[in-house]
Amino acid sequence: MITKYWSVDKDVDKKTSYTHIQQAADFLKKNQLVAFPTETVYGLGGNAKEDSAIEKIFAAKGRPSDNPLIIHIANKNQLEELVEEIPEKAEVLMDTFWPGPLTIIFRSKKGALSKVATAGLQTVGIRMPDHPVALQLIEESGLPIAAPSANQSGKPSPTKAEHVKDDLDTKIAGIVDGGATGVGVESTVIDCTSTIPVILRPGGITKEQIEKVIGLTHMDEALTNEALTPKSPGMKYTHYAPSAPFYLVDGSKERIQTLIEEERQKGKKVGILTTEENKQFYHADSIYSCGSRNDLSTVATDLYDGLRSFDYDKVDIIFGEMFPIEGVGHAVMNRLMKAASHQIIQ
Template sequence: MFRSFPAMAFRTRCPVLDPAAFCFRPSTDLRNPETVISEPQAKVTLFEAAELLRNDEVVAIPTETVYGLAANAFSPAAITKIYATKNRPQDNPLIVHVSSLAMLEEILPDHRIPPIYLPVINRFWPGPLTIILPKSDRIPAIACNQPTVAVRFPSHPIARALITQCGFPLAAPSANSSGKPSPTIASHVISDLDTKIPLVLDGGQCYFGIESTVLDALRSPPAILRPGGVTFEALKEVLGMEELQVYKKHFVDVQLEMTPTTPGMKYRHYSPEAQVVLFEKPIPLGNGLVPTIDNTNCKGFELSTMVAMTILETDIESLRSSIAHEVEQLLSAGNRKFGILRTSSSSLQDITKNRGSTFKSSTEFTVVEKFLGSALHPEQVAHELFKCLREMDAQGMDVILVEGISEDREGLAVMNRLRKAASRIVTM
């Protein structure tokens, strides 16, 4: 049982650190790499952060995925502060972050990494991949009384250096108010947690912009419990992952949702203040369409027959009609500020390009567009998604309209986040 702590008001500091000031040698050694810090002030700031963490405080840190709210993974008192600061449900597990394989082995019951994970670790660590492992007694109720714990080895130099400086693993969920879009720049953290935490380490914008993939290879066949920065396609290429499944795509497990082993499974997440309306349409594979990377084709498909062309044109027109109908309904409900998050191929452009011919209503409304990237490059969309959701909130949008993308590669993680953020999903 966690003890409660009185809320404290801090003067939150946000020093800027250059990730290039941190390196590790030998660079290929994951067992016990040495940290080298080239800037004296960066070293002072890192030591300050480590001292706060040793004293059971929480510190916001950059990772390659999103900013994390870090605390000593061995300290129940520190873990309590994570939950209290974020207003996070206490049955929502945390991920433990390590900076070496030696540190990982110290928190395993028999100090031995399960062999099934070794090829995955060799390929993807350090990086945006979390693995489910047996939990030892060194990890307290952080795991919500589960026999397993989620662990990852981040690649961000600041996160790695800080964990090494502390000498203990860090528990770190996203550094935001629970349920809101994850922070990908330091100002997002300040927006949510200013005065609630003593320190934010500003390491610039996160590289991936979306959380880590969570892999459970203790089960057979192995399963992705949460899609993220490492794709399903990439994992399937690794020895032992040939039969890999994706939760809610290939199987469901009610018990797993009732007592989750990893974040992102039970609660609504990633939601801005504005309503999010997600438009989804099935990708018409098998109807004469062949995937292509030709940027001249707005849907990312090469049409092999005239029949296929007709199907695609009908699909696009149907989507446009659905978008127009949904906007008319939202206008009648009193919404006047519409945000559009679009890719280069989005039918949502019609709202601004052809407003007069698209809508029957004469009601005036404001539209703000933000470009997420090419639908053919889902890693671009992942990088921009949370940042753009937060920017729409900052501009006071009533509704954010988003058109779904293919679930290929990083698109699987993008669609997972959008479905969880959505107030309403319009399916074609």
């Protein structure tokens, strides 16, 4: 398969951009797969109503089919066609955070979506992305779009079109290049089907922000207990991992540098995932600063690009700094822990 490549501007009204988005939407209408930018990461889009389109998503990603997909919409009219009811707290969350990086779990309307997309569940995760290209593409297609991250399953999520090309070129029909994404980590997922909403995946909208508008929420116990199975779409299996073994280090810069030196003495090429405040301290073969410790949103933005950079540099082992589990730091550490398969050097 030859993958078509469209370059578009965030000003979707520009003639060339609009034409390219229309062409990509036509692919979606024909049940072909199109990768596109959102404010979080690039998504791999397919017609959420059609089994054949969804099966192509699982095949292209190498994703287990018991892992449900998040559905992307462009307006609330689409939502009413897909869900049984809209709980009051979900309505408040939508009014506050949509469009934006928040996925809400609803009870799905029977027959409205492909059972393959929902993995046979009676619930579905839905969000409205805060990206003009994504919204225009969904609008032009006239469809709800199932869109997990546009990467090979298990690899770091793509925040640039070239990341998508690295993983999925010749496996999908098209890629819409809208530049680098903004938030950098996937959407927060919150289940609003229970009396007290449950956050199933931390992301671009923090627990603190959510509780300011709807009050008490719980965190899914599986986020901190490895023995439990995560309930969130896309969180059931290993994710975000670079090719080389990756270890988080709960210790000082000096401790990390000692580990780097020990591995280099063994003849290994070593990478370090660090921050602007600390990058000058380290001596390693590949050093990537993913942002500032004083603003963890910058770390979230560049995290996946950093993890992918070590594959490009062909390192043998990677060490990474740890971050406070507060605000968006919760999402950052959630992704890092999964990338490191929960391997922490004390």
